[in-house]
Amino acid sequence: MRITVSDISTRESQQTVQIQAIRSWDTIPYLxxxxxxxxxxxxxxxxxxxxxxxxxxxxxxxDEEKNSLNIYEFFFEPTHEIICE
Known part of the structure; x- marks a missing residue:
C-alpha cells in the first residue's frame, strides 16, 4: 500500500507551557x-x-538558602552518589 501525504494525519500542537526557572521544591508539581x-x-x-x-x-x-539541593538534577541527571539512607 502506498502512503501519500494525504494519508498522514498530524497531531494538534501541544499546549505551550511557560515556566519560570524550576526551583528545587517545584520538582514534584512540575513532573x-x-x-x-x-x-x-x-x-x-x-x-x-x-x-x-x-x-x-x-x-x-x-528553603533553598538552607538546603541548596536541586532534586530536579536527580531525575534528569542521574547520580551514583548515595543521597539518602
Missing part, C-alpha cells in the same frame, strides 16, 4: 504537570512510583 499535559503511560508509571526518599528530598528543598 505532575508534565504527566497531565502529555499523558504518556510510561512517564506516568515512573513518576507514580517515585521512591519516598525523592519525595522527602523535594520537601526538604523548600
Amino acid at each position: 505532575s504537570m508534565l504527566d497531565g499535559l502529555y499523558q504518556d503511560d510510561i512517564f506516568h508509571e515512573q513518576i507514580s512510583n517515585l521512591p519516598e526518599e525523592y519525595i522527602k528530598l523535594d520537601e526538604m528543598a523548600k
Whole structure:
C-alpha cells in the first residue's frame, strides 16, 4: 500500500507551557504537570512510583538558602552518589 501525504494525519500542537526557572521544591508539581499535559503511560508509571526518599528530598528543598539541593538534577541527571539512607 502506498502512503501519500494525504494519508498522514498530524497531531494538534501541544499546549505551550511557560515556566519560570524550576526551583528545587517545584520538582514534584512540575513532573505532575508534565504527566497531565502529555499523558504518556510510561512517564506516568515512573513518576507514580517515585521512591519516598525523592519525595522527602523535594520537601526538604523548600528553603533553598538552607538546603541548596536541586532534586530536579536527580531525575534528569542521574547520580551514583548515595543521597539518602
